[in-house]
Amino acid sequence: MSRRAVATVVLCCAAFAVLVACSDTPAPAPATKTVTVPPSTSSSAAASGGTSSGGPSSSGTPGRVFDPRTMQADVRKILTETYQVSDVGEVLCPANRPVQDGSTFSCTVKVGGVGKTVTITVTGNDGRYEVGAPG
Known part of the structure; x- marks a missing residue:
């Protein structure tokens, strides 16, 4: 490759780098955020089949559910x-x-007095879930 070709390639790369660095367009917010909800330590909630404010019940049996108050917070x-x-x-999140x-559901949120929907995607059987951006 000639010196002129190399100089042209270097100049083009430098121009591209300057354009990218000067962009005033902010990076978009991530579409989801993973939140870990710890298991409840309340044996009475687990024994009764309910949940406490700590998240899903710790009974270890199928049928565990999320505590809507904890999820809302x-x-x-x-x-x-x-x-x-x-x-x-x-x-407001459903009970x-x-x-x-892999299960999904929606919570409703008031933002500036306007109703919005937030998608919740469960990402494990241990109480982890993703919170989507309001739409």
């Missing part, structure tokens, strides 16, 4: 801290949603 925190959503109002890998 987690969703609010993810929206405000990770997605940087301001004016997050009421968050009796199973801790089952």
Whole structure:
């Protein structure tokens, strides 16, 4: 390759690097955030088949469900801290949603007084789930 060709390639790469560095378009927020919900340590909740505010019951048997109050608090925190959503109002997540890998459901959120939907995707049988961006 001639010196002129090498210089042209280097110049083009430098111009591209300058254009990328000067872009004022912010990087998009991630589509999801993984949240780990710890198992409950309450033996009375596990024995009765219910849940406590610590997350899914720790009974280890099928049929565990998420505690909606804990999930609502987690969703609010993810929206405000990770997605940087301001004016997050009421968050409502459905009760009796199973801790089952791959299942999905929605929570409703008031953002600036407007109803939005947040998708929850369960990512394991141990209580982990992803919180999607409000849509």
